[in-house]
Amino acid sequence: MSFLFNNYSRRPIHIVSGKGTVVKDDKGKEYLDFISGIAVVSLGHAHPAIVDIIKEQSEKLWHVSNLFESPEQEKLAETLTKDTQFSHAFFCNSGAEANEAAIKLARKHTGKHVIITFEQSFHGRTFGAMAATGQEKIKQGFGPMLESFRTVPFNDPAALIAAIDDDVAAIMLEVIQGEGGVHEITSEFADTIAEICKSKGILCIVDEVQTGVGRTGTRYAYEQTSLVPDIMTLAKGLGGGFPIGAMLGTAELFDAFGPGTHGTTFGGNPLAVSVAQTVVEHIFDCTFLEEVQRKSDYVIGKLQGILPTTYEVRGKGLLIGIDCKEDVTTFIREAEEAGLLVVQAGPSVIRLLPPLTVTVGEIDQAIGLLSSALQIPSTI
Template sequence: MSSLFQNYARRPIHFVQGKGTLIVDDTGKEYLDFTSGIAVLSLGHAHPAIVKAIQQQSEKLWHTSNLFESPEQEQLATTLVKDTHLAHAFFCNSGAEANEAAIKLARKHTGKHAIITFEKSFHGRTFGAMSATGQDKIKNGFGPLLDTFRTVPFNDIQQLESVIDDEVAAIMLEVIQGEGGVNQVTPEFAQAITDICESKGILLIIDEVQTGISRTGTRYAYEQTVLKPDIMTLAKGLGGGFPIGAMLGTSALHDSFGPGTHGTTFGGNPLAVAVAQTVLNNVFTSEFLNEVNEKSSYFLDKLKETLPAYTIVGSGLLLGIVCSDEAAPYIAEAEKAGLLLVAAGPNVIRLLPPLTVSTEEIDQAVNILSSILK
């Protein structure tokens, strides 16, 4: 019997090495990794710049308490908010932690308790983030959750308007619901949220844990909409594989997160910050973003040409293939053929290659997908 809790339905593969999009198991079999550790490996496995950053920082300083100043955190925060309306950052270790911080900040700043979230959303597995998540399968078995979240259907303006009152502190959403089926916010719904927040003085929290850091072809997915978050959360791709999360907020929120209101032991440690800064130095350039969009267009064209019977959804290099039946058997078949995939909801195959994926690797993936889906 394993000494591990069995809270993961693990696939029986033991990976030992990776480089770029390729990952190798202990039998020597190679796979194309189109999961990127679930949207984490922005620059692929063992990117030289990240390896160098870890090596150099590990010889200088691993950890100090957040009781002391950190010019490196200041620089990373400045890079994240540059050319946005956001002004400040808090660093933590994961997306769930970033969302917990966002929930606390919204309630602290407004003095109100209700937060509106959406069906099929995913915000994490800690208690507050789980309560915010709009999927019963995440919540079942844990007893009464926080009752101040109001969950309504995604992209349903009438249902959203029906739960707005003076107790609402914030609306919390993903621009693209990665775990819930690669569901995108519609322009009409985005405009309705914007109008409601502006007219009612409600804060807008955008969860960019999966969509942020150039994954969708812009630095942040909200930049492709009219949405303008007061609070934004990040993780996954920010560290390129090294654990780090972040919550960004506007200058109006600064005084609501004063000393003692929130904290973390490991968040924003020197190793994580060095890696995250290296990732941003690579992915936040116009040249890199152009390449992501070119590869996205290429990928979409190939998928539509090869799989005309299927609906393709998503943006950038967060794409989904909508199946008429369960996606799991196709994912298992792809794995046998050397392509690693992950589902989004029960019937969507999610495609999350590293942002550094080559067109040749995209061709190989499409060929495998074609062979199993046709």
Template sequence: MTALFQNYARRPVHLVKGQGTTVTDVNGKNYLDFISGIAVVSLGHAHPAIVKAIQTQSEQLWHVSNLFESPEQEQLASTLVENSPFDHALFCNSGAEANEAAIKLARKHTQKNVIITFEQSFHGRTFATMSATGQEKVRQGFGPLLEAFRIIPYNDKEQLEAAAGDDVAAIMLEVIQGEGGVNQIDSEFAQLITKICEEKGILLIIDEVQTGIGRTGSRYAFEQTNLKPDIMTLAKGLGGGFPIGAMLGTSALYDTFGPGTHGTTFGGNPLAVAVAQTVLDHVFQEEFLQEVNDKSDYLVEKLQAALPQDQFQVRGSGLLLGIECKEDVQPFIQQAEEAGLLVVQAGPKVIRLLPPLTVTTSEIDEAISILAPILLTEKTVSI
């Protein structure tokens, strides 16, 4: 009998070490990690710059209350706003916390309660973010949820126009729904969102928890659209493996979050801030982002060459890619793990590929050499 609650369907692999894209289990077996902690380990495992940042900061200050000034937080916030259309940042510990802050900020600023979200979205597992999430499996069994979320089909222009009434405070979305199947926003749908928000004074919250910090080949996924967010949320790749979240907002929202309106004990602690600043110093370089796009093109080209396109659809952006199959992918994921490749689902029929942004082309070749034969089994080809 384990002392842990069994709320995770854990795989029977005990990983003990990581370096770059390779992780090693307790038995000494190596795996290519194309999960990256679910889009978290953006610079790979044990990146020397991150190791150094943690070591240096750990010898100075681990934690100090947010009651005191923090020049390090100011620096990190400045880096984020200088590389975005936002003006202010709030730091927390996770994507769910960042989304909670965004929901509170939007409702308090507009004095309206309804927030439009979308089917197959994922925004977190707190009561508010679970209520915002458009996946029934996440919501089941917890009794009445918050009623102020209006969940509609993704990319459905007609339903969006019908839902966007005078009671709507914000529209909240992921540009690419990672957990929901690697579903991308349509350009016409994005244009309609922009139009509705501008005409009706509705705030736009973009959840970049999984897609942000270079994951999709740009600093943020919304930069590849015409969307104009008022609020953006970050986590995962921002810390490169160390827990941190952030909410960014425009200057128009600044006065809404005054002293006492929102808070966090551990958010923006010195260790997390030091790591996040190190990640941004690497990822926000134009050369680094270009390399992500080049590796993405290479990976997509190799996948499309290896897999029949009438049976497999490759979609996504940057190094957030999905392979849609015609059947349940869990057996394929298990076989890949046994062969030394770690991948993860995005819904029952989509394999999600999330390698570190530092993955090499030779590691991509090795991953495809493992995965493609597994997918091209006799059972799959006969469909």
């Protein structure tokens, strides 16, 4: 008997320790972690800089209410918005919370209530974020959803244009739909969204909970598109494993979030902010990001060299999907038994999300294990 609710399909492994890309279970077996907490452990497990800052900050201050000024939050906000169109930040505890804040801000600023989202998107499991999500399986059993979301096909300019009317406050999207199957936005669709938002006065909200903070080889994934979002949300890799979320917005939105309009007890606490500051200082280094891009090219090149032509490799940076065109549950289990942890993105896609610090040697080892699980001869 378990004392926990059964809302997770848990794997029968108890991971007890980790260092870098390698984790170990309670039986002493080691695994290459190409899930990294679902794009969370961005600098690898037990990164020395994160361990040091947690020790240092824990001896000074863990929590203080947002009733008080926070120079540490100001510093992180400045780092995240530097050289962007954003000027202000709100800190919370998760991606879903960040998306809830984005939804509220868009509606408050515009005075409108409709937000357009896309099929196969994923924005979280709180009630507003769940309603925004374009996957029916997420919504089943919870009764009527909030009526303020209008979901249209992804990468379909005509369908998007047809959905626009005077009630639309914002368009909310992921540049790469991670949970929905690692689907990238097309240049045409990004251009269409940018033009609609500019010409109609509609806000653009980009959900970078999974793609942000270096995961795709740039600070933020939208930087590789023509999109200029008014609002952006972050979480997952921002804290390198410590819970934190953020919503960034432009100066025009500042007055919409006055005192009492939104809040959080734990968001932006000193421990979380100090860890996130350390993470972004490492990842936002140009040399670090260039290395992520090089490793991405290496992984994708190796995969394309060994996979059958029926398979499709998608993604950017170290957010990579392998569409096997069939159910991958057995493949993932076999890879796990061989010592490689990967995760699904829909029924037919294997998603690779290693720490951004993964080495080329670990990549080679992982591809060898994966090719064995897929029963494909490896040239590694």
